[in-house]
Amino acid sequence: MFSCSRLNVRTALTQTNTKTFFLLFGTPTLRTTRAMSSSTSSTAKRQQRDSISPPPAKRKVQSGTTKSAVANFFKPSSQKPKDRTIWTERAPNDDTPATLLVGRYEPEQPPTESEKRSKVAAFDLDSTLIATASGKKHADAAVDWKWWHPTVPGKLREMYNDQGYRIVVLSNQAGLVLHADPKAKTPKSTKDRVSAFKQKVNAVLTQLDIPTTIYAATEKDIYRKPRPGMWRELCDDYDLVDQADLKQSIFVGDAGGRIAASKTAKDFSCSDRNFADNVGIEYQTPEEFFLGEKPRSFVREFDVVHYPYPDDSESSGTESLFEKKNKQDIVLSCGPPGAGKSTFFWKHLKPLGYERINQDILKTREKCVQAAKELLEGGQSVAIDNTNADPDTRAVWVQLAQKHQLPIRCLWFKTPLHICEHNDAVRSMNKILNPESRTALPKMAFNGFKSRFKEPKMKEGFQDITEVDFSFRGTKEEHEAWAKYWL
Numbered sequence: 001m002f003s004c005s006r007l008n009v010r011t012a013l014t015q016t017n018t019k020t021f022f023l024l025f026g027t028p029t030l031r032t033t034r035a036m037s038s039s040t041s042s043t044a045k046r047q048q049r050d051s052i053s054p055p056p057a058k059r060k061v062q063s064g065t066t067k068s069a070v071a072n073f074f075k076p077s078s079q080k081p082k083d084r085t086i087w088t089e090r091a092p093n094d095d096t097p098a099t100l101l102v103g104r105y106e107p108e109q110p111p112t113e114s115e116k117r118s119k120v121a122a123f124d125l126d127s128t129l130i131a132t133a134s135g136k137k138h139a140d141a142a143v144d145w146k147w148w149h150p151t152v153p154g155k156l157r158e159m160y161n162d163q164g165y166r167i168v169v170l171s172n173q174a175g176l177v178l179h180a181d182p183k184a185k186t187p188k189s190t191k192d193r194v195s196a197f198k199q200k201v202n203a204v205l206t207q208l209d210i211p212t213t214i215y216a217a218t219e220k221d222i223y224r225k226p227r228p229g230m231w232r233e234l235c236d237d238y239d240l241v242d243q244a245d246l247k248q249s250i251f252v253g254d255a256g257g258r259i260a261a262s263k264t265a266k267d268f269s270c271s272d273r274n275f276a277d278n279v280g281i282e283y284q285t286p287e288e289f290f291l292g293e294k295p296r297s298f299v300r301e302f303d304v305v306h307y308p309y310p311d312d313s314e315s316s317g318t319e320s321l322f323e324k325k326n327k328q329d330i331v332l333s334c335g336p337p338g339a340g341k342s343t344f345f346w347k348h349l350k351p352l353g354y355e356r357i358n359q360d361i362l363k364t365r366e367k368c369v370q371a372a373k374e375l376l377e378g379g380q381s382v383a384i385d386n387t388n389a390d391p392d393t394r395a396v397w398v399q400l401a402q403k404h405q406l407p408i409r410c411l412w413f414k415t416p417l418h419i420c421e422h423n424d425a426v427r428s429m430n431k432i433l434n435p436e437s438r439t440a441l442p443k444m445a446f447n448g449f450k451s452r453f454k455e456p457k458m459k460e461g462f463q464d465i466t467e468v469d470f471s472f473r474g475t476k477e478e479h480e481a482w483a484k485y486w487l
Helices: 015-025 042-051 067-074 152-161 189-208 229-237 271-279 286-291 341-352 365-377 391-403 417-429 443-452 476-482
Strands: 085-090 100-105 119-123 165-172 212-217 250-252 282-284 330-334 355-357 382-384 408-413 465-468
Touching: 085 189, 100 189, 100 229, 119 152, 119 229, 152 165, 152 189, 152 286, 165 229, 189 212, 212 229, 229 271, 250 271, 250 286, 271 282, 282 286, 330 341, 330 391, 341 355, 341 408, 355 365, 365 382, 365 391, 391 408, 417 443, 417 476
Parallel strands: 119 165, 119 250, 165 212, 250 282, 330 382, 330 408, 355 382, 408 465
Antiparallel strands: 085 100, 100 212
16 A cells, blocks of 8 residues: 655655554554674573563453555545445424434445334443443544444344344434534534534444444434334334334444442443333443443432322322412412422412413513402412522512512422423323423523522411422323333
């Protein structure tokens, strides 16, 4: 590939390719050898040689770079083989931008599939099928990858060729942006990251060389694990809706919620385990699946198994959780976003004749106060459906009640924040639980409430304070949607 003479060395690389060349082959090492003095005796040479320990053996780093990949790197573009991965994009809704990147790889000579493959072997990508060759946490180039373990490609080929599995890759890739906001200043590196990701995945799938599809979720929507969107897409693609063999299918990923052990850090998330639970298939970590290690202990911050569907008497919604005491009054809700305040209003306060005041709808507190004034002057009772986290905010409504010489009662929703975040995600992803079409709230909405919250006290001017603990109340269909892992 390279030519040189004793008199000169011709540069084989352009300046642009030098960095990538070093990433492929490694930085050259310079060694200096000095001739030993002729006066040194052979015995002394032997003693000197024996007294020096041999250099430590360097562990060979398994790289995803093959000789053919190196050869192709130096070929002109017109002579390089065409990528065999076809890329498409998909959107969660017809009126939203695409957020799911899908790459379908077919070998040059695709095998004949005489029967439908109903068993699915799904894998996460990073830290499951591949790792960085550089040892960095995140790859900084398309060629910076190696197989997570040497057995990975052989295991996947065996599952496809000998065991009849459909092989797919399901990966969260929040660092990718498919369609940037046109109003925002998007750096050029955003497009470069998508291009580098496609190059890397194509290289991985080319080495694997079996029919494979990768699904990459780029936003926090229905496609992002543990949410089931990517599973639904693959079932549609392979005509497996209601036909996938869930008992024999499996998902392998490193986010298993494992707790820290000796010399081993805890998992950053439990999203992969929760994803498998959501779709109803077996879950294993890469260590369990590829290396045969025993399962480690794991923990979930929020486990839906602790909230089973209540019996008919509890779920009917007819039980009395709140009684009207006054002919006219104000009921003030206090609790974090997603605590169940709006649901409580529609099921328990609206039937008692209360009119709802909600800042998400009216947008400003001033408009809320004005709307409440008009309703009170018309003889209506009102329910203030806002978070009302601190005494200063609640004082606005206490003063309004005093001005109209009316009692004010407080509903304190004591739903834990992690359940509130779950409720918010469920609501934003499921139409049957989202009659007002609310979008998901950012994390700061929950942290902001936590930082401002002060418990409501009777001395603030309330007639009474009713504490409302969280308990799912709804239909069995609603509970089936709620009792999934959404975060």
